[in-house]
Structure formats: C-alpha cells, structure tokens
Amino acid sequence: MSDDPLLSVSGLHKYFTQNDGFIDRLLGADETVKAVNGVSFDIERGETLGLVGESGSGKSTTARSVLRLDEPTKGTVSYDGTDLTALSDREMTEMRKRIQIVFQDPASSLNRRKTVGQIIKQPMEIHGLYKGERDARVDELMETVGLPPQYSNRYPHEFSGGQRQRVGIARALAVDPDFIVADEPVSALDVSIQAQILNLLDDLQEEFDLTLLFIAHDLSVIRHVCDRVAVMYLGEIVELADADELFSNPQHPYTRALLGAIPQPVPELARQRQVLEGEVPSPLDPPSGCSFNPRCPEATEECTSVDPTLDDVAGATGGHKAACIHVDEFETGAGVPSAAQDVDERFSIENFDAEPTLVTDGRGDDDR
Ligand SMILES: Nc1ncnc2c1ncn2[C@@H]1O[C@H](COP(=O)(O)OP(=O)(O)OP(=O)(O)O)[C@@H](O)[C@H]1O
Numbered sequence: 001m002s003d004d005p006l007l008s009v010s011g012l013h014k015y016f017t018q019n020d021g022f023i024d025r026l027l028g029a030d031e032t033v034k035a036v037n038g039v040s041f042d043i044e045r046g047e048t049l050g051l052v053g054e055s056g057s058g059k060s061t062t063a064r065s066v067l068r069l070d071e072p073t074k075g076t077v078s079y080d081g082t083d084l085t086a087l088s089d090r091e092m093t094e095m096r097k098r099i100q101i102v103f104q105d106p107a108s109s110l111n112r113r114k115t116v117g118q119i120i121k122q123p124m125e126i127h128g129l130y131k132g133e134r135d136a137r138v139d140e141l142m143e144t145v146g147l148p149p150q151y152s153n154r155y156p157h158e159f160s161g162g163q164r165q166r167v168g169i170a171r172a173l174a175v176d177p178d179f180i181v182a183d184e185p186v187s188a189l190d191v192s193i194q195a196q197i198l199n200l201l202d203d204l205q206e207e208f209d210l211t212l213l214f215i216a217h218d219l220s221v222i223r224h225v226c227d228r229v230a231v232m233y234l235g236e237i238v239e240l241a242d243a244d245e246l247f248s249n250p251q252h253p254y255t256r257a258l259l260g261a262i263p264q265p266v267p268e269l270a271r272q273r274q275v276l277e278g279e280v281p282s283p284l285d286p287p288s289g290c291s292f293n294p295r296c297p298e299a300t301e302e303c304t305s306v307d308p309t310l311d312d313v314a315g316a317t318g319g320h321k322a323a324c325i326h327v328d329e330f331e332t333g334a335g336v337p338s339a340a341q342d343v344d345e346r347f348s349i350e351n352f353d354a355e356p357t358l359v360t361d362g363r364g365d366d367d368r
Contacts, residue, residue: 005042006179006211007066012039012075014058014065018284034283035061037235038075040310043179048205048212050226050243052219052258056280058235059215063181066213067099068092079179097127100172104184106164110156116142116167117152123174141170144207145200162193169200173208181213186221198224219258223247228319231255234291235283237310241320251313251322251330253296290324298326 014036036058043049051059064070066077068084077084079099087095100123103109110119120138124130130137139149145166147159156164165185172180182201186194202225205212216222222229222243229246231239231254239252250256257276278295281287287294293303302325310323 004045006045006047006080007043007213008076008078009042009062009066010040010076010078012036012062012065012077013073014061014070015073031284034235034286036065036072037283037286039232039235039237040075041230041237041240043211043213045211046205046209047228048214048226050222050229051213051215051232052217052222052229053232054217054258054280056234056283057232058283059217059232060183061235062232063101063183063213063215067096067101067181069101097129097175098177099179099181100175100177101181101183102165102168102172102185105188106161106168107156107188109168110164110171112156115153115155116147116159116170119156119167120152120170120174123171127175129175137174138170141173144173144204145170160193161189162197165189165197166200169197169204173204176208178209179211179213181215183215184217185214187216187218194221201225219247219261231258234280234286236291236323238292238324239322240310241313241316242318245316245318245320249316249320251316251320251327252292252324253298254292255322257295257297298324298330300326 013034016033016035018031018033039058039062041049051062053059061070065072065075066084068077068087072085075085079095082095084092084095110116114122117135117138120141121134124134124137138152142149142152147163147166147170151158156167159167165188168185185201186197189197198221201212201214204210212225214222214225226243229239229241229243230237231246231252233254239246239250239255241249241251246255247259250259254276261276276295281291281294287304289302289304289306290296290299290308293299296303306325308323308325310321311327313320313322314328
C-alpha cells in the first residue's frame with residue numbers, strides 16, 4: 001500500500017431506519033438496518049478493487065455511500081485527499097465529474113425516451129463540459145466502447161443487453177472521470193457477453209488510466225478483473241487480499257465457501273468443496289459474535305460471543321487480512337484447489353475477441 005491512495009474509506013457505516021407505518025412512527029418503533037457496519041479500505045491509483053459477497057451483504061450500499069448517493073451514517077471517505085463526507089451538495093456535484101458509476105441493469109438505468117446520443121451527452125451538459133464539441137465526443141465515445149457512431153440517434157430498446165451496457169460505460173466516460181464504480185456491470189448479461197464487457201473495461205482502464213471499484217457477487221468475474229479483493233458479509237469486510245492470494249490461499253470460511261460455489265468440472269474436487277447453506281441473516285437482527293457463525297462449518301462456542309476484527313493473516317504477504325478468530329488454525333492454501341484455474345478457463349481469451357453485432361430488428365435481445 002502506498003501512502004497516497006486515490007480513495008481511502010475509513011469506518012464507513014450506513015444504517016437505514018425503517019418505520020414504515022404511521023403506528024410505527026407513533027410508537028417510535030424504529031428498526032435499524034445496519035447495511036454497512038464499519039468498513040475500511042483503500043484503492044490505489046490505477047488499481048481495481050473487487051467487492052464481492054452474496055446478495056444483501058452491503059456491497060451496493062457501500063458504493064452508494066462512498067459516492068454519497070446514500071448519505072453515510074458515520075465514517076470518512078477521502079478522495080484524492082478530500083473528505084467527500086464534508087463537501088456541500090454543490091461541491092459534491094463538482095466532484096462527480098471525477099467519479100462515475102456504471103449500473104447493473106442497463107435496461108433500467110438508461111432513459112428509454114432518449115436516444116443513446118442524448119444519454120451519452122447528458123453528463124457533459126450537466127457539468128457544462130465540451131461545449132461545441134459534444135456531438136463529436138458522443139461519436140468518439142461510441143467508437144471507444146465498440147458501437148457504430150451512426151446509431152447514436154437510436155433508442156436503448158434497439159440495442160441488445162451487452163450493447164446497452166456499452167452505452168452505460170460511454171455515458172460514464174463522457175466527463176473524463178478518473179474513478180469508476182462498476183456495480184455488478186455484467187450480472188445481467190450472458191456469460192459470453194460478460195467476457196466482452198469485462199475485456200472492454202480492462203482496455204478502457206489502461207487507455208484512460210482509470211481506478212475501479214468493481215462490485216460482483218460472482219468470484220469468477222472478480223478474479224478476471226481485480227487486483228485486490230474485499231469479501232463482504234452482512235455489512236462488514238471479512239477478508240481482504242491480493243486477488244491471486246485470495247484465490248490460492250483463502251482464509252475466511254466464508255471466502256472458502258464462495259470459492260466452493262464456483263462450478264467445478266472435476267467430480268473429485270466437486271465432492272471436496274464446502275457448501276454454503278442458508279442465507280445472509282437480516283441486518284435488522286444480526287447474530288451475536290461473528291456474524292457468519294450460524295452458517296460457518298468451523299464455528300465454535302467462542303464464535304457466538306467474540307466479534308472478530310479484520311487482522312493481518314500470519315505469514316501471508318501483500319496486506320492479506322481476515323476477520324476470523326480461528327484463521328491461524330486453518331491449513332494454508334486449502335481452499336478450493338482448482339478454483340483459479342476454472343475461472344481462467346471460463347473467461348478464456350477465445351471469449352474476448354468477438355465483435356459486437358448491433359441489433360437492427362428492434363428487439364435488442366440477442367446477446368442477453
Ligand atoms: N434504502 C434502503 N432501506 C432499507 N434497507 C436497505 C436499503 N438499501 C439497502 N438496504 C438493505 O441493506 C442490506 C444491504 O443491501 P445492498 O443492496 O447494499 O446489498 P448487496 O450486497 O449490494 O446486495 P445485492 O447484490 O442484492 O444488491 C440489505 O439487507 C438491504 O435490504
């Protein structure tokens with residue numbers, strides 16, 4: 001870690017208060033959803049940090065709180081030395097030129113009534129950028145993301161799912177940001193199209209010197225694009241490591257279980273894997289002690305009362321941390337023997353060079 005990360009998140013909390021009904025409010029019966037509960041991480045310039053975990057673990061809320069799309073309850077978010085949580089709304093709007101987001105579902109995140117050209121142009125208009133050159137810039141951005149510029153006057157429904165996500169990426173690039181949050185950018189897409197979009201993001205990162213926070217629930221996707229990975233469970237980071245280290249030497253039982261969920265073609269290895277049973281508990285009523293203990297195959301009595309902190313893994317390199325009181329008792333590198341190899345095969349290079357085909361029949365569903 002350098003002393004000068006682009007993004008530094010410290011002690012971030014986001015609690016939602018639920019008191020839906022009139023009676024609840026009258027009785028003061030608030031219920032607190034601890035969606036993000038004390039998360040800290042840095043992202044270096046030019047780095048891609050992956051945030052992974054099951055649905056409901058708090059990944060999107062972490063990203064939204066970093067961008068102040070949800071106001072953080074507590075904690076600091078330092079971006080290039082500026083504490084975002086202390087900025088006025090006007091200052092934050094100004095800062096959003098530098099920080100953009102790509103959403104999961106391009107179908108719902110693009111305005112159906114606007115042409116893709118208008119959609120890509122809009123951030124430039126909001127921020128008063130590229131006056132007089134916006135049309136030319138739309139064409140250039142469409143080319144950059146692999147879409148023919150002559151289709152800029154078409155509507156989102158005339159494009160396929162993968163192409164719509166390219167439009168979402170072009171929109172994010174329009175204001176020339178240096179940091180992009182990609183919130184499950186390929187989850188809604190077919191696997192072969194996922195590879196194209198991941199490859200595009202890889203290329204763009206290099207071309208535009210981007211720093212990325214990449215959110216996914218699928219470790220295979222994370223493996224392909226991320227330099228480092230933070231594993232989230234019930235609002236907390238339970239493991240943080242370089243991507244190679246995480247895949248070859250997973251420490252937290254939750255990470256091991258997530259790795260075990262990656263499809264395993266070798267029957268012998270498939271039998272060895274840990275199965276993750278049950279669901280993420282409600283953040284309205286988290287378990288005491290380690291929040292993973294009710295589902296953890298390694299849990300002991302102590303785990304029901306001791307809340308583990310995210311500590312350095314003994315003997316590991318590259319800032320590998322895990323939040324588990326039993327971590328030093330586990331066998332090193334004993335996660336899922338060929339998980340890394342499976343993932344590499346799934347996103348093999350053959351999947352990467354397919355040219356996008358534009359949908360011209362108006363259905364726009366050929367590559368989802
Ligand atoms: N606006 C909100 N009001 C109340 N609870 C919320 C709100 N937004 C999120 N939550 C809750 O916070 C928890 C974390 O949700 P979040 O969407 O951040 O998880 P996630 O890991 O991104 O999952 P997913 O992949 O399904 O989006 C969930 O229990 C969710 O129901």
